[in-house]
Amino acid sequence: MLKLGVLVSGGGTNLQAIMDAIDAGVITNAEVGLVISNNKGAYALKRAENKGIPARCISPKDYADRKEFHKALLAELQENQVDLVVLAGFLVAVPSMIVEAYPNRIINIHPSLIPSFCGTGYYGLHVHEGVLSRGVRVTGATVHFVDTGTDTGPIILQKAVEVHQGDTPEVLQRRVMEEAEWKILPAAIDLIANGKVSVQDGKVIINN
Template identity: 75%
Template sequence: MLKVAVLVSGGGTNLQAILDAVDSGKITNAQVSLVVSNNPNAYALTRAKNHGIEAVCISPKEFESREKFHEALLKKLQESGAELIVLAGYLVAIPPMIVEAFPNKIINIHPSLIPSFCGVGYYGLHVHEAALKRGVKVTGATVHFVDTGTDTGPIILQKAVKIEPDDTPESLQRSVMEKAEWKILPKAINLIANGKVSVDDHIVTISD
């Protein structure tokens, strides 16, 4: 049984999609054993507690330096026995020390079709604002492994979402979540939990 730690910053809708997928059997051989947020008021922590999952806040504001914060986060992840770390709307950059401690064991969901609209500054509504401003006809979501860059790790799954003429950043954000994020993030976890994902020279292969 793969032990999964989920890192969140806000409401936790992606976390809920994961929990629902575990409960329904769409994710097998995995369980969420820890939820961590940098935000003490994140509703995701309440979702976790309601599900009987350990939920903790580890905020940079509680530490004298960023390095101390990183050390505390790494310590908690290691103590939990986490075998896969899922960034589900976690708005804090993961430092190299954590990436190196969990090589190809950290995944992230990004609300665009990488390499479009990704990298530094592309988070939350900014991604959808940029897509609409550029006038692309299709956007979507990407699940990728986390490396020491920003949205540069090996791509696991992608799903496209059509942009409608009357879309706003807010409506597009909702559409991408419902049609793509909530589907491919649980799917990626299930594939990893069942040994279907391998990485070679930055390329992900998914076996049958």
């Protein structure tokens, strides 16, 4: 059984999608063992508590410096024997010390088709604002492994979503979540939990 540690900053809609997928049998051989947020007020923590899942707030504000915060975050993951770290709307950069402790065992969901609209500054609504300002017709979401760069790790799954005329960033954000994020994040976790994903030469191989 793969033990997931889900890191979140806000409402936790992707966390909910993961929990629902486990309940529905869409994700097999995995369980959410820990939820961590950097934000004390994150509704995601309440979602976890409602399901009886250990929920922790580890905030940079509570530590003398970033290094101490990073150490506390890593210690919590290791003490809970987390197998796979899932970044589900976690708005804090994951440091190299955690990436190196979990090689190809940290995944992230990004609300665009990488390598478009990704990297430094592209998070949350900024991604969808960028899509609309450029006038692209198709956007989507990407699940990828996390390396020491920003949105540069090996791509696991992607799903395209149409951009509609008259979309606002908020409307587009919702469509990308519903049509892509909430589908491919659980699908990627299920593949990993069942030993179907490997990384070769910096690329993901999926063995069905």
